[in-house]
Amino acid sequence: MDKIKFMNKNDLIKYLAKRCSLTNQKSKEVVDNLLDIIINSLKRGEEINLVGFGKFWASYAKTSLKSMPQSIQKVLIPARFVPKFKCSKSLKRQFLL
Numbered sequence: 001m002d003k004i005k006f007m008n009k010n011d012l013i014k015y016l017a018k019r020c021s022l023t024n025q026k027s028k029e030v031v032d033n034l035l036d037i038i039i040n041s042l043k044r045g046e047e048i049n050l051v052g053f054g055k056f057w058a059s060y061a062k063t064s065l066k067s068m069p070q071s072i073q074k075v076l077i078p079a080r081f082v083p084k085f086k087c088s089k090s091l092k093r094q095f096l097l
Contacts (some may be wrong), residue, residue, distance in 0.1 A: 027074040043082050 007015070009031065017027035038056060041048055048056040058081040065074050 052088055052090050056085050059084045
């Protein structure tokens with residue numbers, strides 16, 4: 001099996017700059033603004049649906065009592081909104097062997 005490769009934020013910025021003939025600074029602004037838009041939309045309770053890619057949304061998680069693996073203690077996890085992502089069917093199809 002091949003080693004899994006990954007792309008971090010800086011790699012994405014450089015790739016975008018090269019592909020779109022942008023400076024690294026301009027590419028960084030684009031990536032930062034896109035992520036900022038997604039995060040702020042989720043905080044406002046909005047869904048982001050990118051056709052052909054996937055859907056982002058925030059899901060409500062109730063208060064829960066969890067056990068800490070290192071000890072016997074139970075910890076109360078407060079209610080919160082958790083970001084979620086589901087890829088589109090067309091994106092999944094691109095990875096079928």
